[in-house]
Amino acid sequence: MLQNGRWTTAPVRSELDGDVLRVEAHEGSDTWRVTSYGFVHDTEHALLEPFGTEEAVEVSFVLDFTAQFDQAGVFLRVSATEWIKAGVELSDGVPQVGAVVTHGHSDWSVAPVPEWLGRVVTVRASRSGDAVTVRAKAAGEPFRLVRVAHLDAGAEVSAGLFCCAPTRAGFEVAYTGYSRGPADASLHP
Template structure:
């Protein structure tokens, strides 16, 4: 399957960021202060103010988003890939600052949100790619830094047959001025199996 690049202007923002601009095929975005996505669990609050740039996502494709892991410094600075079915059914996967350290993680939401994460201090300063591929009633989420080997981040239930979108997201729950440079947004060949690396790029 040939890689299909999604043009940045073809996506639709869930919430407009402070600013966004395209520079030499890169998308540079600044998040609003106190922007976030979270539904109720543990904290009790509901946040729907994050910034996700979404495009239709058919199940025969894997979705990938890449970005630079720089300028992430404050608690909960985050960016990555959003998988969206509705305001109460979505998954965000990517890098988030927790206790001063970048972590790879995912928040899976079906009315309530959960959170899983693992530190990746060695990924600082690199280009990060987050990948999602659907298999049966689930989604396989993987990540890598630069051209290193893929790391499986999460297998989560994501059974929706239609009305699904995917694309880059960012949030800045604790500060203003958080900026992310996204470098790539593509649809490509899906995973064949959880235990097999994704197909080589065409």
């Protein structure tokens, strides 16, 4: 799982336990730029490797989040001011599938998925041309479309898994899968 990856910010700990990568996030870790809150956070724990055009990345993890803003999923990074994170975040007591797209300023889109709690969730980001298509699912369900976002076709991008724990210590994510492959053939089935 990401043998050639590098952390954007090292976590408290990361260890391979059989086929499961366990990552403990630092309290206060987060990633956001300006919009609505006025602050900049750039302390996410993202384990990234180079990511080409016409490529997709999938990350799977156990959704057992318990504190406000616990989050995990896929991270695509061009720079500190241009990146995309997509996954599940606990917000106001409910797991929310969504994405933050940042081109200088961040935006955030979410949809509640309380039925995913306690299950393995897979988040997929597929890069093709000038777009990244984000899909997600819980085990046993088909992928659902989460977001289509712009990303410059010529940008040098790194991608991989991420987690953050903005409000607490001791948040650990159990990543159960990681894979790379060709981009999705089309936006619609």
